[in-house]
Amino acid sequence: MRGVILPGNRTVDFREIPVPQPQHGQVLVKIMASAICGSDIRAIYRAHIGEGAERYVPGMIAGHEPCGRIAAVGPGCQALKVGDRVSVYHISGCGVCDDCREGYQISCSSPVRAAYGWQRHGGHAPFMLADERDCIPLPESLSWVDGAMCACGVGTAWEALTRIGVSGGDALLVTGLGPVGMGVAMLAKALGANKVIGTEVSPGRRKMAQELGIVDEALEVDDKTLVRIKDLTRGKGCEASIDCSGTAPGRVLALQGTRQWGRCAFVGEGGKIEFDVSPVLIHPQITLYGSWVTSLKHMSDLLDRLARWGVHPEKICTTRLPLNEAARGYQMADKGEAAKVCFVFEG
Structure with missing residues (x-):
């Protein structure tokens, strides 16, 4: 499959990688929407300035605001099944430190902490491998773009x-x-x-x-x-x-x-x-x-409330593009020509 990488210097490139297979406790997500976050622009697209938690591994598939449908589940998964709709919390922590136990994987300080789209492959590709514990069910009344926007920004x-x-x-x-x-x-x-x-x-x-x-x-x-x-x-x-x-x-x-x-x-x-x-x-x-990002529990609360309120963050998304127009999307986001840019997928 073909995914977007960010070499820096305001450039976008594509990389071919195999469709991954879920291992123990993992799921394969068929991506339906993957948005551009301001942090992608600030710390990766313009230049690789991030360190530690914001370090971008060159060649990694970008996109840390992913949303999609479960395409396959690995052994040991307990809650999700093929066909389930999910938004993906964009940090995968160690799962055992105090912050992870509170659901704030964003604040995990373990060396195994990895952000989708930064230190492990993200959502700017047709499929993404995710840990089951990082996936949050997306209510049917919310769109794919709604779910993508909640993964980080909203x-x-x-x-x-x-x-x-x-x-x-x-x-x-x-x-x-x-x-x-x-x-x-x-x-x-x-x-x-x-x-x-x-x-x-x-x-x-x-x-x-x-x-x-x-x-x-x-x-x-x-x-x-x-x-x-x-x-x-x-x-x-x-x-x-x-x-x-x-x-x-x-x-x-x-x-x-x-x-x-x-x-x-x-x-x-x-x-x-x-x-x-x-x-x-x-x-x-x-x-x-x-205040830095959110927790797994609060993200779940947010999706539940949006569904009950009938509120749709997607109305902020002024630009929706196919992934093959990624360079244009990043240029628009960098120049502030769109309130929000999201890549959308068919299927």
């Missing part, structure tokens, strides 16, 4: 919202309306947040978020943005905020736009930040969280 959004406890009593500020930021806003609406304010430098993404009803307000980023946020919240700021921009200005704005005693989470990866700690964080007594 799962990351859900984790941050649950960590800071967003509910109907909150106004929420989201800085950065990329795929994760739009996912945060969409899920916050489903949770009942009484106002969702987004900020974004891209006019196209602001327009899309507004047209899709994902946010109540999509604000341009300039020297008056904080004033607008305060005006929309009776001068107080939002009870909760989540930075999805991964930029220093976005992170500072998220903190500044949070009201006294509020909660703020940083989700956007990379970069550095510097701010005056006392007036921005300590004196307003803001609680600041770092």
Whole structure:
């Protein structure tokens, strides 16, 4: 079979590998949708800058947001059978450390920890080998693209919202309306947040978020943005905020736009930040969280709630392409020409 690899230097190539056979505790997933994540762009597509958990093994099939149908099961599998629909949690941990026992395989520190699409073959190919324990049943009412988007990006959004406890009593500020930021806003609406304010430098993404009803307000980023946020919240700021921009200005704005005693989470990866700690964080007594991806249990909870709510993350996916157009898809994602790019498969 033919799969996508990422040599770096903003290039895409294809590699032929045999269709793998599942061993003990493994399943073979026929991929139906495989999305591009911002981390793929930042740490692999542009250049192989990742180390440790973000180290990309050259020649590895890319794609860590996979979703599909079980095509074969190996000996020792206990729950899944051929034909089952699954979304795949994109980290396979050791299974025995404290983090893995909590379902946070993302935080596994064992040398055997491996991410699909980074240190073991991922979803940018017709088939993918996965450990059964990494697969989460996909409800029938959710699409393949819904499931792919929850494997990392929308799962990351859900984790941050649950960590800071967003509910109907909150106004929420989201800085950065990329795929994760739009996912945060969409899920916050489903949770009942009484106002969702987004900020974004891209006019196209602001327009899309507004047209899709994902946010109540999509604000341009300039020297008056904080004033607008305060005006929309009776001068107080939002009870909760989540930075999805991964930029220093976005992170500072998220903190500044949070009201006294509020909660703020940083989700956007990379970069550095510097701010005056006392007036921005300590004196307003803001609680600041770092939130990294999600857990197996929370991803399962998310899929269940999406099905019950009738909420579909796929509406954020503006571009769906066959795998043979992978180079075009990665270029679009790199340039910010699409809110989300997903490769879709027939069958």
